[in-house]
Amino acid sequence: MLDIRNLNARVEETEILRNLSLRIKPGEVHAIMGPNGAGKSTLGNVLSGRPGYEATSGEVEFNGKNLLDMGIEERAREGLFLAFQYPVEIPGVSNMEFLKASVDARRKHLGLPELSSFDFMKIARETSKRVSLDAAFLKRGVNEGFSGGEKKRNEILQMMLLEPSLCILDETDSGLDIDALQVVAAGVNSMRSAERSFIVVTHYQRLLDFIIPDYVHVLAGGRIVKSGGKELALELEAKGYAWLEDEVA
Amino acid sequence: MTEQVESLIRKDYAAGFHSKIESDTLAPGLDEDVVRFISAKKEEPQWMLDWRLKAFRAWQEMEEPTWAHVHYPEIDFKALSYYSAPKSMADKPQSLDEVDPELLATYEKLGIPLHEQATLAGVAVDAVFDSVSVVTTYRAKLEEAGVIFCPISEAIKRFPELVKKYLGSVVPQKDNFYAALNSAVFSDGSFVYIPKGVRCPMELSTYFRINEMNTGQFERTLIVAEEGSYVSYLEGCTAPMRDENQLHAAVVELVALDDAQIKYSTVQNWYPGDKEGKGGIYNFVTKRGICHRNARISWTQVETGSAVTWKYPSCILKGDNSVGEFYSVALTNNFQQADTGTKMIHLGKNTRSTIIAKGISAGRSNSAYRGLVRINAGASGARNFTQCDSLLIGDRCGAHTFPYIESKNPSAVIEHEATTSKVSDDQMFLCQQRGLDAEKAVSMIVNGFCREVFKELPMEFAVEAGKLLEVSLEGSVG
Numbered sequence: 001m002l003d004i005r006n007l008n009a010r011v012e013e014t015e016i017l018r019n020l021s022l023r024i025k026p027g028e029v030h031a032i033m034g035p036n037g038a039g040k041s042t043l044g045n046v047l048s049g050r051p052g053y054e055a056t057s058g059e060v061e062f063n064g065k066n067l068l069d070m071g072i073e074e075r076a077r078e079g080l081f082l083a084f085q086y087p088v089e090i091p092g093v094s095n096m097e098f099l100k101a102s103v104d105a106r107r108k109h110l111g112l113p114e115l116s117s118f119d120f121m122k123i124a125r126e127t128s129k130r131v132s133l134d135a136a137f138l139k140r141g142v143n144e145g146f147s148g149g150e151k152k153r154n155e156i157l158q159m160m161l162l163e164p165s166l167c168i169l170d171e172t173d174s175g176l177d178i179d180a181l182q183v184v185a186a187g188v189n190s191m192r193s194a195e196r197s198f199i200v201v202t203h204y205q206r207l208l209d210f211i212i213p214d215y216v217h218v219l220a221g222g223r224i225v226k227s228g229g230k231e232l233a234l235e236l237e238a239k240g241y242a243w244l245e246d247e248v249a
Numbered sequence: 250m251t252e253q254v255e256s257l258i259r260k261d262y263a264a265g266f267h268s269k270i271e272s273d274t275l276a277p278g279l280d281e282d283v284v285r286f287i288s289a290k291k292e293e294p295q296w297m298l299d300w301r302l303k304a305f306r307a308w309q310e311m312e313e314p315t316w317a318h319v320h321y322p323e324i325d326f327k328a329l330s331y332y333s334a335p336k337s338m339a340d341k342p343q344s345l346d347e348v349d350p351e352l353l354a355t356y357e358k359l360g361i362p363l364h365e366q367a368t369l370a371g372v373a374v375d376a377v378f379d380s381v382s383v384v385t386t387y388r389a390k391l392e393e394a395g396v397i398f399c400p401i402s403e404a405i406k407r408f409p410e411l412v413k414k415y416l417g418s419v420v421p422q423k424d425n426f427y428a429a430l431n432s433a434v435f436s437d438g439s440f441v442y443i444p445k446g447v448r449c450p451m452e453l454s455t456y457f458r459i460n461e462m463n464t465g466q467f468e469r470t471l472i473v474a475e476e477g478s479y480v481s482y483l484e485g486c487t488a489p490m491r492d493e494n495q496l497h498a499a500v501v502e503l504v505a506l507d508d509a510q511i512k513y514s515t516v517q518n519w520y521p522g523d524k525e526g527k528g529g530i531y532n533f534v535t536k537r538g539i540c541h542r543n544a545r546i547s548w549t550q551v552e553t554g555s556a557v558t559w560k561y562p563s564c565i566l567k568g569d570n571s572v573g574e575f576y577s578v579a580l581t582n583n584f585q586q587a588d589t590g591t592k593m594i595h596l597g598k599n600t601r602s603t604i605i606a607k608g609i610s611a612g613r614s615n616s617a618y619r620g621l622v623r624i625n626a627g628a629s630g631a632r633n634f635t636q637c638d639s640l641l642i643g644d645r646c647g648a649h650t651f652p653y654i655e656s657k658n659p660s661a662v663i664e665h666e667a668t669t670s671k672v673s674d675d676q677m678f679l680c681q682q683r684g685l686d687a688e689k690a691v692s693m694i695v696n697g698f699c700r701e702v703f704k705e706l707p708m709e710f711a712v713e714a715g716k717l718l719e720v721s722l723e724g725s726v727g
Contacts, residue, residue: 048682051674072681082682088675092697098683101693105684141697142679158683 001026001197002047002067002166007058009046016042018222019058024166027194031208031233032201034219035241040201041085043219044168048082049075063165077109081164083155085171090142095154098142099124103161127160131187149180156187167191168199173207185210205237218244274464275332281305283331284433290332291402291436294409304422304432311426317588318617318649319557321494321531329465329496331434375400375439375455387451394450396480397442401469404440411442415473419502419537419565427498427533427559431467435500438468443478443509452707454483457499465496472502474509474544481512481707494556495520496531503538503546507568510545511538514706515562516714519554521721526584526613529556536560542568542597549705551714552579552589553721561619563592566600566628573602576702578714580695580721581614581646590620590651595628595661604635607699609718610646617649622663624656631658637667640698642691692719 002024009017016039024030034040045053047060049072060067067075090098104114115123125135131153143151152172159167169188173181188198188211200211208216208230216232217224218241225244226232236244275286284305288298313324374386375398391398397408405412422432439455457468474480497519505511513536522529532555538546548562564573575591593602608616622633639648650667672694680690696703696715703711 050678050682072678073684073686076682076684084679088673088679090676090679090694090697092700093693094697098680098693101685101689102683105686105689109684162683 001028001063003059003061005059005061007046007060008056009042009058010054010056011042011052015056016222017046020219020223022217022224024197024199026165026197027192028215029192029198029200029211029213031211031213031216031230032199032219033203033205033216033233033236036203038219039222040203040219041170042222044082044170044199044201047075047168048072048080073105076162077106079106079163079165081159081162081167083152083159083167083169083172085174087143087146087151087155089144089146091144093142094139095142096121096124096138099138099158099161102158106162124157124161128157130160130190131156132183133157148175149177152176152180152184153187156184160187160191165195166197166199168201170201171203172200173202173204181207182210205233208233220244273334275330277328277330279327279329279331279434287332287434287436290334291405293402293405296409296413297405300417300422301433304429305434307423308426308429308433311423311429313426317559317619318615318651319559319586319588321557321586324494324496324531326430331465331467332436333464334436375453376458390450391453395444395447396449397440398453399440401438401440401471402436404471408440408442411473412440412471415471415502415504416469417502419504419539420500420535425535428500428535431469431498431500431535434465435467435469438470438499439472440470441472441480441482443472443474443480445475446477447475448478449480452481452483454485456485465498467497468499470499470501471504472511472513473504474506474511476506477508478506479510481514483514483516483707485516485518494522494529494531496533497555498533499535501534501536501562503536505538505540505544505546505571507542508544509541510547512547512707513538513549513562515548515550515552516717517550517552517554517558518717520556521554521585522556522583524583526556529585530554531556532558532560534558534560536562537565537592538563538573539565539567540571540573540600543570544568545572545574547574547576547705548591549576549702550578550589551699551702551706551717552577552587553717555587556585558585558587558589560589561591563594564602565594565596566602566631567596568600569597570599571597572600574705575602575604575606575620576705577606578609578699578702578718579607579616579618580609580718581611581616582721583612583614585612585614585616587615588617588619590618592621593623593633595622595624595631595633597628599630600628601631602633604633604637605701606635606637607702608637608639608648609642609695609698610639610648611642613645615647615649617651619651619653621653622655624658624661624663626657628658629660631661633661633663635663635665637665638698639667639669640695641669641671642695688719 004020004022007017007020032040046055055068100120124138128135128138133153172184213230216228216230218226284301288301420428423429441453443449503511519530519532540546546564552558566573573593579587579589581587591604604620606618608618610616618637624631637650641648648669652665654663676694677690695718703714706714
């Protein structure tokens with residue numbers, strides 16, 4: 001699915017990721033934890049090709065293809081999805097129009113016919129129910145005037161409609177109350193399958209109570225300093241990150 | 250990303266072809282003889298010639314306005330030709346079958362089929378080519394309803410009393426420099442008359458096309474809606490690509506009598522000049538409507554073309570309870586300049602006006618909103634709401650707002666909101682991360698920005714306007 005080998009990346013002049021390697025097989029859920037400034041969000045941004053985030057060396061193979069050679073939209077169409085920490089508003093562009101254009105682009109890439117507006121609306125309405133978003137949100141501008149929780153649920157709605165093969169959730173739990181967190185987690189869990197993998201980036205263990213990971217990695221100073229099973233998250237919750245940083249140093 | 254957005258501004262002008270049609274074109278120059286020539290060519294009555302000459306004499310005393318936020322080399326008005334007509338129009342065709350096939354092909358190419366069976370369902374079209382109207386469709390059907398829709402040159406001869414009564418009643422000959430010039434040398438345009446209580450059974454539209462080189466186009470449109478009537482009218486404009494600048498100075502007058510409603514929409518796509526700012530149309534237009542009691546005039550404009558635009562569709566809200574609306578999208582790219590907006594003059598009691606202006610600037614272009622809201626002493630209970638939004642694409646363009654508010658009545662309520670924003674890198678990244686390419690992303694963001702205005706356009710044209718924006722922006726992301 002995803003094979004990251006010795007990845008180095010920088011933002012402007014600052015080196016953020018250092019010799020990072022990570023291998024994710026189909027169906028696996030990997031949690032990336034770590035202190036602030038460890039490069040957690042950078043990983044998602046580099047993988048999705050965000051401008052300003054530059055991979056300086058190393059290789060990333062995604063579904064057998066060289067990910068770093070692809071443009072932003074190409075990566076997306078290949079099935080890489082990034083759920084944003086701070087989803088941006090696009091005033092006046094209806095959510096429905098935006099979602100349909102995205103899904104059409106992905107389907108076209110996969111050699112599938114475009115969905116009719118009627119069929120798409122039906123699917124979109126059903127899916128929005130699954131993340132407890134009223135269908136009225138589909139008619140509103142993309143994230144326009146949405147609360148923090150509504151924006152995050154809208155991200156999960158997009159993920160469900162696009163059916164990506166790799167989902168990267170960038171601190172999706174930040175700013176969510178417990179009810180919203182459960183809705184988001186239930187949405188993610190409903191999408192887990194033998195073919196789909198997840199990278200769940202989070203600062204807190206709380207989210208991992210609801211989305212149970214197969215592996216937990218600790219990112220510090222731009223590299224993975226410790227990997228383990230789901231119990232590692234609990235250990236981090238109890239002990240914090242400082243002891244690991246000491247271990248590395 | 251910004252660089253990417255910046256380079257989104259390159260796409261060939263699709264309407265830029267020149268048709269090989271033999272024309273009867275007057276030699277360049279401007280004096281009283283030219284005015285007399287045009288009037289004679291149109292076989293006009295003496296009163297019309299006198300009206301023109303009065304305008305011409307006034308124009309000679311006037312100075313070209315320089316207050317607009319636009320810059321262009323001085324125009325030599327004597328170097329232009331003021332009349333050009335396709336030769337085949339000398340014996341005016343009696344039906345579509347007699348129209349020069351090249352002419353019909355030109356309009357086909359522009360996506361405006363003139364054969365009635367092929368036209369947009371329910372839209373009557375008047376096609377004006379250089380200085381003359383070449384064909385008007387659906388006339389029989391409209392006449393059944395008592396609606397007059399014909400070239401103004403024809404109206405002057407067939408309905409002199411109507412024309413005499415209303416021509417110049419909203420935009421007087423001496424109103425401004427360009428209006429005076431237009432009054433002297435206007436060649437053709439459309440005339441619309443909706444009788445009392447009639448709801449015009451279809452959309453009316455006029456397509457203006459400048460074809461000849463070094464020719465100015467000066468069309469004149471007059472729409473009169475009698476008491477309690479309704480009409481929706483749309484104009485579209487295109488021109489070939491040329492290295493020289495061409496002049497277009499139109500006048501549009503709307504008269505909405507008691508309880509009448511006029512909806513006037515424009516999709517202006519004159520040739521904007523090339524990427525280096527060479528060529529393009531100078532568009533100096535005066536549009537104004539007068540609203541009597543309970544009447545309503547809505548101006549909707551989508552301005553994507555022209556090298557220089559100077560245009561302020563306005564409403565005089567004379568009658569009590571009358572309503573004026575102005576919805577505008579002005580997109581400038583490359584080296585285009587636009588200074589556009591509106592004037593809402595509140596005279597009657599409880600008059601209301603709404604102004605929604607959206608300016609989009611890309612490339613090295615400059616776009617300015619200029620608007621006047623005036624509440625006179627007698628306009629008790631008048632209300633105005635103005636919203637002016639500017640969207641910048643890239644970092645070499647400019648957006649400017651010049652709002653003027655004058656209120657002489659303490660009961661008036663005037664609101665003005667303004668915003669300036671950019672197509673942000675984060676918005677672009679969100680769209681691209683969801684699989685949309687950069688061009689689609691920009692056009693979607695820009696279309697979203699314009700939504701409030703597009704929803705005011707008749708359905709068929711809203712789609713057209715959206716596509717036009719897409720084309721005008723193409724190449725601004727690379």
